[in-house]
Amino acid sequence: MADLVMAYCASHAPMMAADRESAPPEKAKNFFGALETVRDRARDLDVQAVVMLSGEHFTNFFLANLPQIAIGLGEGHQGPLEKWLNIPKTIVPGDPGLGQHLLEETVAAGFQPALSHKLKADHGFMTVYYELDPTMRMPMVPIILNCTTPPLMTLRQSYDFGVALGDAIRSYPGLDRIALVGGGGLSHFVGEPRVGDIDEEFDRWFLRQLESGDFSELFDMPNDELAVAGNGTGEVRAWVAVAGAVPDRRARTLAYEAIYEWINGMGVVLFE
Amino acid sequence: MTLYQVQQCLFDYLRAMEDAPPGPKPDISTEGYELTDAERTALASGDVGAFYTMGVHPVIINGYCRAMGYKRADYRPLLAGVAAEPRRTRWQTS
Numbered sequence: 001m002a003d004l005v006m007a008y009c010a011s012h013a014p015m016m017a018a019d020r021e022s023a024p025p026e027k028a029k030n031f032f033g034a035l036e037t038v039r040d041r042a043r044d045l046d047v048q049a050v051v052m053l054s055g056e057h058f059t060n061f062f063l064a065n066l067p068q069i070a071i072g073l074g075e076g077h078q079g080p081l082e083k084w085l086n087i088p089k090t091i092v093p094g095d096p097g098l099g100q101h102l103l104e105e106t107v108a109a110g111f112q113p114a115l116s117h118k119l120k121a122d123h124g125f126m127t128v129y130y131e132l133d134p135t136m137r138m139p140m141v142p143i144i145l146n147c148t149t150p151p152l153m154t155l156r157q158s159y160d161f162g163v164a165l166g167d168a169i170r171s172y173p174g175l176d177r178i179a180l181v182g183g184g185g186l187s188h189f190v191g192e193p194r195v196g197d198i199d200e201e202f203d204r205w206f207l208r209q210l211e212s213g214d215f216s217e218l219f220d221m222p223n224d225e226l227a228v229a230g231n232g233t234g235e236v237r238a239w240v241a242v243a244g245a246v247p248d249r250r251a252r253t254l255a256y257e258a259i260y261e262w263i264n265g266m267g268v269v270l271f272e
Numbered sequence: 273m274t275l276y277q278v279q280q281c282l283f284d285y286l287r288a289m290e291d292a293p294p295g296p297k298p299d300i301s302t303e304g305y306e307l308t309d310a311e312r313t314a315l316a317s318g319d320v321g322a323f324y325t326m327g328v329h330p331v332i333i334n335g336y337c338r339a340m341g342y343k344r345a346d347y348r349p350l351l352a353g354v355a356a357e358p359r360r361t362r363w364q365t366s
Contacts, residue, residue: 191330205363
């Protein structure tokens with residue numbers, strides 16, 4: 001059976017790839033330094049495949065057909081879709097066997113993820129994946145979460161899905177060492193008057209909740225309260241799901257920077 | 273009641289723009305969509321404030337503004353008068 005050898009979360013602001021130099025150098029150094037730390041750890045652990053969670057940005061789905069959760073079963077995933085992202089266009093290898101197993105096991109656990117053999121990887125996946133493996137050869141199973149179109153999963157539901165996902169990863173017989181990554185968040189505002197704002201107070205509070213291991217405040221928080229921190233901030237569902245997948249590990253914040261040039265609270269958390 | 277049609281129209285426009293050559297942006301075509309006169313007017317004029325007020329998804333508004341070349345500082349004037357009421361949250365200390 002596989003070992004879930006590594007779990008972390010990172011913000012995926014497009015500007016971190018599209019205009020990396022626009023951030024204050026010290027802030028960028030801190031953020032990318034944390035991503036280097038997890039990249040080095042993944043290399044040391046000889047990670048064979050990564051399961052990655054990210055929010056939907058109307059890249060793969062739209063309002064005619066929008067699942068809450070979708071698991072990518074493809075042999076490969078075209079990405080990035082955004083021409084302006086400074087990441088080489090490629091086909092990221094998939095892992096259909098792992099994807100199918102995750103689908104079957106999470107359905108058996110009571111969830112209803114959609115499936116797709118043709119998911120594409122936008123900035124939500126590619127910014128974080130490229131930092132994890134600049135060669136872009138590591139197989140990835142993408143999992144898309146609906147984080148912006150109500151009705152939305154609560155943070156409790158996201159955590160519960162993460163529990164099932166972690167169990168599914170650990171029961172996979174086809175690999176030995178798998179990483180789980182949550183991409184998205186922290187606070188940001190999209191397509192609304194507060195674009196450019198960052199709710200630093202929320203970001204630091206959220207990180208403290210993760211680090212404490214006591215998620216009761218997060219579970220108690222209704223979606224409309226979470227949205228006050230930004231209508232893009234709901235991507236932290238991926239972070240909470242990762243926490244659910246590794247309940248015996250504590251979150252450690254490797255970096256947090258409010259990078260206004262990237263209009264995003266930028267964090268990296270490692271579960272260890 | 274035709275909000276979905278507005279959003280589909282904008283989505284189709286943005287997808288088409290992905291492959292468009294550099295240069296002036298073409299007008300939004302509203303042909304084939306079931307729209308009210310007000311919606312057709314908003315689309316024809318690229319009225320971002322109207323999009324927001326009628327409930328167009330913010331991810332679509334974001335894509336439209338990016339395609340139009342709007343910058344961060346443009347949002348507030350584009351969306352003047354539609355700010356949400358402040359609300360207390362559990363993470364606020366002041």
